[in-house]
Amino acid sequence: MFGIETLTGNVQAAVLVGIVLTEAMVLYVGYGAMTRALGPSVKKAIGGE
Amino acid sequence: MFELFGVSAGLLGLFVAFGVLIGILFGFFGMGGSFLVTPALLVMGYPSRVAVGSGLAFVFGTSVIATLKHRDLGQVDYKLGVSMIIGTTVGLEVGKEIVLYLETLGLAGNIISVTYVLLLGGIGLFVTYEALNRGDGDSDGGVSHDVDADADIDADDIPEIAKKIQSYSLPPMITLRGGIQVSLWMVLLVAFVTGLLSGFLGVGGGFIRMPALFYLIGVPVPIAVGTDLFEIMFSGGIGSFLYAQSGGVDLSIVVPLLAGSALGARVGSAATSIVNEDEIKIYFGLMLLLGALAVAVRQAGDYLGMGVLDYVSLALILGSALMVSGAVLYSAVKSIRAPASAGSMAD
Structure with a gap:
């Protein structure tokens, strides 16, 4: 998957860890922006306002 | 059927939902990843190597997200963190060596399982007992989740054992967030012991280290x-x-x-500022106790050759995780809906 099967040993391991790290950073930024945009509306909806 | 990366959409959805559940726990308590994911993957039929390796990679990704969030709130003590990493690494190595030695004697599996059950059960009982004994919700002996990280900690908020450990002034002394002064050797010792247990039991060790930092060193919960x-x-x-x-x-x-847990962690960490911590601690203690029971059931299954007990064990783990994350969500919604606390809920 992700075309990394051709890599070997340490390089493949480093790329795998790098992919997880990159996904984590992207999710942190993406969900952060989503929380800022939708957070107040969700809070209002839960609060029944 | 629709597939992505060679995996069915149903399985992907299951992983995302499971991730949300774990993320809520991780965001709220800062622990609970490895001891949920790895057993679940094992029961789903993945080889041990993949279950443990993927579990670790998931914990790595989740902790990156959660650390960034806590860093934004000023809740990471880097000096303490680096000291802990040194002590823990040495402890991990020693723990691993003990396991290898026990394996040569053929005793590793049983001793590890019994230790795991006693430790998990012991911490679960302790946390539940503590939470029940200050169920009036005041701050006597407890530390609020949204404490100001740079303010000096109130002496009443420091557990007795931590006060004793802080009283040993063996140089070099280090000053931690909250104005706590403690000997570096004590930090290294606590880190070594928690690392040793972590290496011995083969778990991430958050459920050992977080209470140790609070109860033994006196570091505020956040x-x-x-x-x-x-x-x-x-x-x-x-x-x-x-x-x-x-x-x-x-x-x-x-x-x-990771996609699911990142969302769950947002919810979990947002809940820390609005939920009564003592209320949740009771559920958390119960989750640890059920976790201990789950390991005991799995061990009994291995001993008796009853594979069905593996599924009972997994159901106990998932059920308790669902119960605690549900309790966090329920308490958060209740707090948002309570008119009296409306003024204190702003981010």
Whole structure:
């Protein structure tokens, strides 16, 4: 998957860890922006306002 | 049927949902990743190497996200974190050596399981007992989740054992967040013992280290959580790299789990500022107790050769995780809806 099967040993391991790290950073930024945009509306909806 | 990365949409959805559940727990307590994911993957039929390696890679990704969040809130003590990493690394090595020695004697499996049950059950009982004995919700003996990280900590908020440990003034002394002064040797000793247990039991160790930072060193809960996550980020990163070298990290598991848990962690960490911590601690203690029971059931299954007990064990783990994350969500919604607390809920 992700075309990394051709890599070997340490390089493949480093790329795998790098992919997880990159996904984590992207999710942190993406969900952060989503929380800022939708957070107040969700809070209002839960609060029944 | 629709497939992505060679995995069915149903399985991807299951991983995302499971990730949300774990993320809520991780965001709220700063722990609970490895002891949920790895057993679940094992029961789903993944080889041990993939279950442990993918579990570690997932914990690594989740701890990166959670550490960034806690860093934004000023809840990571880097000096303490680095000292803990040193002590923990040595402890991990010693723990691993003990396991290898016990394996040569043929006793490793049983001793590890019994220790795991006693430790998990003991901490669960302790946390539940503590929470029940200050159920009036005041701050006597407890530390609020949204404490100001740089303010000096109130002496009444420091557990008695921590006060004793802080009283040993063996140089060099280090000053931690909250104005706590403690001998570096004491920090290294606590880190070594928690690392040893972590290496011996083969778990991330958040459920050991976070209470140890609070009860033994006296670090306020939010900083204990943030610093513990910082440390897990390193141990998870190194661990997943080592497993990835032998093909133990499966991205079709890690990617959807992480996508779900990142969302759950947002919810969990947002809940920390609005939920009564003591209320949740009772559920958390119960989750640890059920976790201990789950390990005992699995061990009994192995001993008796009853594979069905593996599923009972998994149901106990998932059920308790669902119960606690449900309690966090319920308490958060209740707090938002309570008119009296409306003024204190702003982010």
